[in-house]
Amino acid sequence: MTSTSVLIEPATPAVLDEVLAIEQACFSAPWTRKMLAAELSGNQFANFLIAKCYDPLSGSFAVAGYFCFWVVFEEVRLMNLAVLEPFRRQGVATKLVCTALQTGVERGASRAMLEVRESNLEAQTLYRRLGFRQTAKRSRYYNHPEEDAVLMEMTPLQVSEVCRQPGV
Numbered sequence: 256m257t258s259t260s261v262l263i264e265p266a267t268p269a270v271l272d273e274v275l276a277i278e279q280a281c282f283s284a285p286w287t288r289k290m291l292a293a294e295l296s297g298n299q300f301a302n303f304l305i306a307k308c309y310d311p312l313s314g315s316f317a318v319a320g321y322f323c324f325w326v327v328f329e330e331v332r333l334m335n336l337a338v339l340e341p342f343r344r345q346g347v348a349t350k351l352v353c354t355a356l357q358t359g360v361e362r363g364a365s366r367a368m369l370e371v372r373e374s375n376l377e378a379q380t381l382y383r384r385l386g387f388r389q390t391a392k393r394s395r396y397y398n399h400p401e402e403d404a405v406l407m408e409m410t411p412l413q414v415s416e417v418c419r420q421p422g423v
């Protein structure tokens with residue numbers, strides 16, 4: 256897949272069903288429809304992006320991933336990021352996070368933060384590649400299954416060099 260076959264767009268309530276399906280496919284403790292709807296239209300701090308990828312089977316673009324992040328004053332908080340399995344390892348999540356970092360910089364934020372399951376080494380690698388560093392751990396932060404959270408932070412906030420590479 257080339258970069259031109261990934262489109263990053265703001266999510267609208269019209270894609271709620273597709274986002275819910277991605278959420279349920281990707282997480283052991285998924286957000287509910289109500290939680291997603293609240294982030295989509297009931298939270299002044301929330302930003303919601305979708306990634307549409309060209310699907311050769313249908314010959315059209317399908318929603319392949321989504322990303323919810325908050326910009327709260329000086330801080331960008333990465334909330335939920337997921338990409339459907341067939342579309343992974345093609346830079347979709349990187350493109351979504353880069354768009355969020357750019358938004359944060361444009362709005363004057365000075366740092367970015369996230370929590371990730373300790374066992375989720377794939378996501379930690381993704382974030383580290385974009386400039387995040389581990390700062391702490393939170394004991395038994397997650398349920399289903401119970402697990403510690405790794406806290407990662409980028410201070411000062413900047414758009415990583417990775418985001419400027421061709422294809423991102």
Ligand SMILES: CC(C)(COP(=O)(O)OP(=O)(O)OC[C@H]1O[C@@H](n2cnc3c(N)ncnc32)[C@H](O)[C@@H]1OP(=O)(O)O)[C@@H](O)C(=O)NCCC(=O)NCCS
Binds near residue numbers: 282344372381384
């Ligand atoms: C984590 C996730 C969002 C990554 O999405 P993606 O579109 O495949 O990520 P990218 O293609 O942008 O990957 C960028 C880099 O992250 C790292 N990475 C991503 N997935 C990886 C994996 N399975 N194994 C090792 N490294 C991985 C690699 O460094 C990769 O670069 P490379 O492909 O050039 O080696 C996706 O696997 C997913 O949805 N997982 C389930 C939900 C989840 O864990 N969300 C994050 C919660 S914090």
